[in-house]
Amino acid sequence: MSLDWGGVADVVAAICMLLGAFLAFAAGIGIVRFPDLLARMHAATKPQVLGLILMLVGVALRVHVWSVVGMLVLVVVFQLLTAPVAAHMVGRAGFRTGKVPHEDLVVDDLTADEEAALAEEDAADAAEEDSEAERRASREGD
Amino acid sequence: MTVVFVVAIALLTVAAGCAIYRAERGPSMLDRTIALDVFTTTIVGAIALEAAYSRRATTIPILVVMSLVAFVGSVTVARFAAVEREEEGLIELPPPLGDVDDRAEGSER
Numbered sequence: 001m002s003l004d005w006g007g008v009a010d011v012v013a014a015i016c017m018l019l020g021a022f023l024a025f026a027a028g029i030g031i032v033r034f035p036d037l038l039a040r041m042h043a044a045t046k047p048q049v050l051g052l053i054l055m056l057v058g059v060a061l062r063v064h065v066w067s068v069v070g071m072l073v074l075v076v077v078f079q080l081l082t083a084p085v086a087a088h089m090v091g092r093a094g095f096r097t098g099k100v101p102h103e104d105l106v107v108d109d110l111t112a113d114e115e116a117a118l119a120e121e122d123a124a125d126a127a128e129e130d131s132e133a134e135r136r137a138s139r140e141g142d
Numbered sequence: 143m144t145v146v147f148v149v150a151i152a153l154l155t156v157a158a159g160c161a162i163y164r165a166e167r168g169p170s171m172l173d174r175t176i177a178l179d180v181f182t183t184t185i186v187g188a189i190a191l192e193a194a195y196s197r198r199a200t201t202i203p204i205l206v207v208m209s210l211v212a213f214v215g216s217v218t219v220a221r222f223a224a225v226e227r228e229e230e231g232l233i234e235l236p237p238p239l240g241d242v243d244d245r246a247e248g249s250e251r
Contacts, residue, residue, distance in 0.1 A: 010143065017146060017147070018150055018189075024184050027180050028157030028158070031160060047157075047184070048183050055187050056205075062194040074149065082210070085213070091173055094172045
């Protein structure tokens, strides 16, 4: 009994394609239904890595050329490198522009750090002003 | 096999429609950025689907370009949105120099 490997590859490719498309669909629904920025970011990352990998595995199984596989691996590597950076930038910008509700956060280290930094800055400013006033007073005393 | 591709295209079309809806509606610049990211990913999926359906490899380089361009776009908008502060959707100029107290209050929020 000989197995038709081309047929098997096609079936696996079809399953991968369907799963990838379903992840993109779920991201679309999530991005419309979720209430705030972080929840939408969470939904949006689903097709960016796993969905993309599934769809590109589907392409590789349908197109039997090695150079194409190389290029698809390149796409996945780019996506794996750039998606976290983009998500980090968007999340940080959202945090700084006040789009993240602080009462929803379980751990909120960044706000504590920012407050500590601001307090330190204020203390440094006050010390500088004090020393300047002292210098001025001593100069006037001469 | 054709049925599978029709279903996948339908799912991707719904996803693209949802992403465009959010990009139009999204209350802030960053929501729009995320929505357009999802839209780009959907287009990459559609191109991959076409390549798999016709068993042609001519459109694969487009995928490489798309995955890079999407990154540049979202990072640029995120960088730009860091300046935007009070009214969402409006572009605000940075506070004038010397107004340090106002700025400190703003970043505390």
